[in-house]
Amino acid sequence: MKKIIKHSQALFFAFCVVLLLAGCGAGQQSASSGSSAVQNEVSGQDSSKKVETVELTISAAASLTDALKEIQTLYESSHKGIQLNFNFGGSGALEKQIEQGAPSDLFLSASKKNMKSLVDQHLIESNKQKTWLTNELVAVIPADGTTSITSVKDVMQKEVKKVAIGIPESVPAGKYAQEALTNVKLWDVLQDKLVQAKDVRQVLQYVETGNADVGFVYKTDALTSQKAKIAFEVDSKTYSTVEYPIGIIKASKHIQEAESFYEYLQSQESLNIMAKYGFTIPK
Structure with a gap:
């Protein structure tokens, strides 16, 4: 009988030891998990938190469209969490939008005038803007066109029914074209032929589709088209230098990210892309 009791006590003792060891193991595992969670939180590795997209x-001049789309792909692939949304249009129209409070972080203009206006209104700080690129004005005709046009005076030919330019008040390319035509005494006599467009890309489209016989655009725009060709380069002495200033909007809600992209646009990688599309880098 005593042997049975002793045997039962031994089994009970062994069972208690097993329970105790199991409890210690669970406690160590829990402590280890807790320690790991604390370390992840401290090191910023909390898997439940996702990187927010900024x-x-x-707001960018329409003539920058193709080059900026290439830059967008490169920049977003190397800057995770950043999404670039471009609002392309005439620089004058974009300036008005910014003045009226439209959300914008950077302004890439095709005219110093539009940038200066925003600086004067304290919407862009003077030390947060600079000249970025330069361009040239050319006249384009349909790629399959048969009319011989080799100089600005040829736009007066009877065969030329429509001449497209950007609206001078809001499209810098249109303003440069007006200046050039005025200086060669053709602005007034061409009024009946003029077709005005909302931006320089629409001018190009008018020529490509045959809705205009001649159009005044930037050289960079002409180089992107398969349906239009350069008829002649406008004499640079007849219009002001085409400069593209860039600036950071003072009211930006993402100043740090805006400054990073502003600096990237001035990097050699970015400038090489712009040069590939025909833009000139100021010395």
Whole structure:
């Protein structure tokens, strides 16, 4: 009988030891998990937290469209969490939008005048803007066109029914074209032929589709088209230098990210892309 009791006590003791060891193991595992969670939180590795995407809105001249789309792909691939949203249009129209409070982080203009206006209104700080690129004005005709046009005076030919330019008040390319035509005494006599467009890309489209016989655009725009060709380069002495200033909007809600992209646009990688599309880098 005593042997049975002793045997039962031994089994009970062994069972208690097993429970105790199991409890210690669970406690160590829990402590280890807790320690790991604390370490992840301290090191910023909390897997439950996702990187928030910062969306930058860039108001940019329409003539920059193709080059900036290439830059967008490169920049977003190397800057995770940044999304670039471009608002392309005539620089004058974009300036008005910014003045009226439209959300924007950067302004990439095709005219110093529009940038200066925003600086004067303290919407862009003078030390947060600079000249970025330069361009040239050319006249384009349909690629399959048969009319011989080799100089600005040829736009007066009877065969030329429509001449497209950007609206001078809001499209810098249109303003430069007006200046050039005025200086060669053709602005007034061409009024009946003029077709005005909302931006330089629409001018190009008018020529490509045959809705205009001649159009005044930037050289960079002409180089992007398969349906239009350069008829002649406008004499640079007849119009002001085409400069593209860039600036950071003072009211940006993402100043740090805007400044990073502003600096990237001035990097050699970015400038090489712009040069590939025909833009000139100021010395």
